[in-house]
Amino acid sequence: MNRKxxxxxxxxxxxxxxxxxxxxxxxxxHPTTVWNRTTSKADQLVAEGARLAPTVGDALRAGxxxxxxxxxxxxxxxxxxVSDSELDGKMLINLTSGDSAQAREAAQWAEQRGAxxxxxAIMAIPPAIGTAEAVILHSGPRSGFEIHKATLDALGTxxxxxxxxxLASLYDVAGLAMMWSVLNAWLHGTALLRTAGVDAATYAPFxxxxxxxxxxxxxxxxEQIDSGSFPAEVSALETDVRAMAHLIEESEAVGVxxxxxxxxxxxxxxxxxxxxxxxxxxxxxxxxxxxxxD
Amino acid sequence: MNRKxxxxxxxxxxxxxxxxxxxxxxxxxHPTTVWNRTTSKADQLVAEGARLAPTVGDALRAGxxxxxxxxxxxxxxxxxxVSDSELDGKMLINLTSGDSAQAREAAQWAEQRGAxxxxxAIMAIPPAIGTAEAVILHSGPRSGFEIHKATLDALGTxxxxxxxxxLASLYDVAGLAMMWSVLNAWLHGTALLRTAGVDAATYAPFxxxxxxxxxxxxxxxxEQIDSGSFPAEVSALETDVRAMAHLIEESEAVGVxxxxxxxxxxxxxxxxxxxxxxxxxxxxxxxxxxxxxD
Numbered sequence: 001m002n003r004k005x006x007x008x009x010x011x012x013x014x015x016x017x018x019x020x021x022x023x024x025x026x027x028x029x030h031p032t033t034v035w036n037r038t039t040s041k042a043d044q045l046v047a048e049g050a051r052l053a054p055t056v057g058d059a060l061r062a063g064x065x066x067x068x069x070x071x072x073x074x075x076x077x078x079x080x081x082v083s084d085s086e087l088d089g090k091m092l093i094n095l096t097s098g099d100s101a102q103a104r105e106a107a108q109w110a111e112q113r114g115a116x117x118x119x120x121a122i123m124a125i126p127p128a129i130g131t132a133e134a135v136i137l138h139s140g141p142r143s144g145f146e147i148h149k150a151t152l153d154a155l156g157t158x159x160x161x162x163x164x165x166x167l168a169s170l171y172d173v174a175g176l177a178m179m180w181s182v183l184n185a186w187l188h189g190t191a192l193l194r195t196a197g198v199d200a201a202t203y204a205p206f207x208x209x210x211x212x213x214x215x216x217x218x219x220x221x222x223e224q225i226d227s228g229s230f231p232a233e234v235s236a237l238e239t240d241v242r243a244m245a246h247l248i249e250e251s252e253a254v255g256v257x258x259x260x261x262x263x264x265x266x267x268x269x270x271x272x273x274x275x276x277x278x279x280x281x282x283x284x285x286x287x288x289x290x291x292x293x294d
Numbered sequence: 295m296n297r298k299x300x301x302x303x304x305x306x307x308x309x310x311x312x313x314x315x316x317x318x319x320x321x322x323x324h325p326t327t328v329w330n331r332t333t334s335k336a337d338q339l340v341a342e343g344a345r346l347a348p349t350v351g352d353a354l355r356a357g358x359x360x361x362x363x364x365x366x367x368x369x370x371x372x373x374x375x376v377s378d379s380e381l382d383g384k385m386l387i388n389l390t391s392g393d394s395a396q397a398r399e400a401a402q403w404a405e406q407r408g409a410x411x412x413x414x415a416i417m418a419i420p421p422a423i424g425t426a427e428a429v430i431l432h433s434g435p436r437s438g439f440e441i442h443k444a445t446l447d448a449l450g451t452x453x454x455x456x457x458x459x460x461l462a463s464l465y466d467v468a469g470l471a472m473m474w475s476v477l478n479a480w481l482h483g484t485a486l487l488r489t490a491g492v493d494a495a496t497y498a499p500f501x502x503x504x505x506x507x508x509x510x511x512x513x514x515x516x517e518q519i520d521s522g523s524f525p526a527e528v529s530a531l532e533t534d535v536r537a538m539a540h541l542i543e544e545s546e547a548v549g550v551x552x553x554x555x556x557x558x559x560x561x562x563x564x565x566x567x568x569x570x571x572x573x574x575x576x577x578x579x580x581x582x583x584x585x586x587x588d
Contacts, residue, residue, distance in 0.1 A: 097537075099544045100490065125528055164490050170548075173541045174483030174497070175504045178476070180538070180558045182508040183515070183575055184582075185475030189468030190519060191582040196394065196458050200516035200579075203468070208509040210469045214476040215505035221477075222494035225484060234419055243391075244474070247467045250393045254464075257582050263557050264474045281477055285494075288478075288485040288551050 005029035007151045008063035012056060012079060013070035013096070014041040016126045021067055021095070021155060024130035026050055028154035033062035057083030060090060065148055069095040069122075073102045077109065088114030091144055093152075095120045095136070099173075100166030107140060107165040116144045119165045121172035124156060132157050139167035182211050188251070188260050195254040221282045230279035237284075238277035241268050299323035301445045302357035306350060306373060307364035307390070308335040310420045315361055315389070315449060318424035320344055322448035327356035351377030354384060359442050363389040363416075367396045371403065382408030385438055387446075389414045389430070393467075394460030401434060401459035410438045413459045415466035418450060426451050433461035476505050482545070482554050489548040515576045524573035531578075532571035535562045 007030055011022040014036035025032045026048050034042050035053045042052045053059035056079050060066055068076055076096055080087065092115045094106055103119035110117035117140055124134035134156025138145050145152075145160045152158040161167040186207045193203045224230050244265040251258040267287050276283045301324055305316040308330035319326045320342050328336050329347045336346045347353035350373050354360055362370055370390055374381065386409045388400055397413035404411035411434055418428035428450025432439050439446075439454045446452040455461040480501045487497045518524050538559040545552040561581050570577045 097540065099540065099547055101547060162492070166490055167487075167492070169544065170486050170490055170492075171483075171497075171500060173537075173544045174486050175500065176537055176541050177482045177486075177555060177558070178479040178501055178504040179508050181475040181479035181482075181554070182472070182505055183511075184558065184561065184578075185472040186512050186515075187576070187579050187582040188471045188475075189465075190516070190579060192464050192468050192471075193461075194583065196460055196464055198456070198461070198464075200519035201513065203465075204512040204516035206465060206469065207472055208512045210472040211476055211509035211512075212506045214473050215502040215509070217477075218480050218498040218502045218505075219495065221480075222484070222498035225494035243467075243470055246391065246393065247470055250463065250467045252585070253393055253395060255585055257561075257584060257586050259557060259561075259586055260475070260582075261471060263553060264471070264478065267478065267553075282481070284478075285481050285484060288481040288554075289488065290551060291546070291549055292551050292553055 005154075006031070007065060007148075008033065009151060010034070010053070010059045010063045010066040012036075012059055012066060012068045013075075014038075014045070015069065015071075017095070017122065017129070018067075018069040019045060020126035020129035021069060022050055023048065024154050024156075025151075027130060030151065030154065031063070033059050035059035055083065056080065057086050060086035065091045065093070065151060067093050067095060072096060073098045073106055076106060080110075084113045089116075090114075091116045091118075091148060093118045093120055093138070093148070095122055097121070098169060100169040103139070103165045103169050116141065117165070118144050119168050121168040123172060123175055129155055135159060137161055137168040137171050139163070140165045184260055185211070188256070191256040192251065192254060195256065224280060224282045225285050230276070230283035232278060232280045234280060236278050237268055237272055237281060240281060241265060241272065244268060299448075300325070301359060301442075302327065303445060304328070304347070304353045304357045304360040306330075306353055306360060306362045307369075308332075308339070309363065309365070311389070311416065311423070312361075312363040313339060314420035314423035315363060316344055317342065318448050318450075319445075321424060324445065324448065325357070327353050329353035349377065350374065351380050354380035359385045359387070359445060361387050361389060366390060367392045367400055370400060374404075378407045383410075384408075385410045385412075385442060387412045387414055387432070387442070389416055391415070392463060394463040397433070397459045397463050410435065411459070412438050413462050415462040417466060417469055423449055429453060431455055431462040431465050433457070434459045478554060479505070482550070485550040486545065486548060489550065515574075518574060518576045519579050524570070524577035526572060526574045528574060530572050531562055531566055531575060534575060535559060535566065538562060 009025050009030045010033045012035045022034050022045050032050045033053050034050045107117045118138050121137045128134040136158045139161045190200045247261040248258050271284050271287050303319050303324045304327045306329050316328050316339050326344045327347050328344045401411045412432050415431045422428040430452045433455045484494045541555040542552050565578050565581050
């Protein structure tokens, strides 16, 4: 496949992440135009071959594809609003952090100005940009993503999620919830095992194996959610809570923090109180899907 | 390697799990003696070739290796205490559910009566017993485990954890904490994505990939814990909490339960308050290692 390296790209916003993005485009051989309020942030990139645009309007004119990565969505509107006539017909990919509602609003705003708009989320730290490890999520019209995918490949592993511009943000935060949950469960287990003199390195491979093993169940469990039917094929919730109580008791007995197991059990207890004790774990989706107000 | 199939084994306690254990020994060709208070629970096993012992003492005499799997540790003492002279010189493996302190006490009790004692934990449901999927953890003197490993192999994937009899219970509950944490993070993400019309089956592969990917970090992060030094090589905690706040806000904005992200952030906030904002995530081990009293 033809990996385009001659498509001119523009990067607006040269924080740590913006500089990493522009650097990756340069490294892949793209003519790269940059703009930042504080121009000194561009010095290193200019030394590497980037062109510093004097105005946002000039930056937008330089290429058919513009990446914007600034502090927040308000900054996007302030910066691009000044030269919004330049947006007409351009491809704008917004990698600024925000939530799904902000992404959908920005899409409307950009499309009203004639731009093709994709919202994105970066699941990586700046030093990983340009490597396969950097996962960059995109949502919005598929055609826009496909036209520019070969160019975006310079940034890392680029993924298309769907037409709803809010998806990149939702997948991003869902992924973060998984990341911190795996880390916290590992920390909880490490704390438990350290009470018996087991060091973290000894316990880690066990935790890794359990996490990876349970991850394999998810597609199958997802079928229960999508069908709305939760037969207790493996275990019923009312059996699970006895083991949850045991986890709390053991945690308290050895003197480690028990908040994580208590939250686990509280969710299950509520589901049982709602009449789901004889069903399987994924029935908890009903508890996770509604706000808790107390 | 010689897989022993002629070692006589005894299984005491024929609940769902005990019957599965005895059935797996029979299937592997071991002469199997069983005992249960309610003898009718043995009917099927006897039809498959098991011998039903009339008393616990008789059951203990039948083989050099006895597995006990009953309701709780109190039941272990009550049943075996009657014939405790029969324990002398025997190998006793206790797969009854309990905590690490109970395991250590039971080891003392058994060793005072001349028995070799291993404590175990079964990370599987009864139908999985006898397959590689059934992970059975053992702790206690290594020699006892090694002498009987070839026999225990009939039950599933048998693992030795260390000399401290409490380890099987601790690894077991730590593994459960990981299991429910991965499932809950997946449910939280599924709830988020469903607000945008994404079904559970579409989201599950993404959750699986993140969980399996983060699991790979654990051995490296464990080194920070064991060294007690947490340089922010990837990200500092004070940066992470901004994304945690974002996760809470997005969860609340789309109307899903936000308790999980709130707990994640609360732990990090406390660590930052304790002066660790510039350090990396595994520094949270200090919060996880102490009880929270409020």
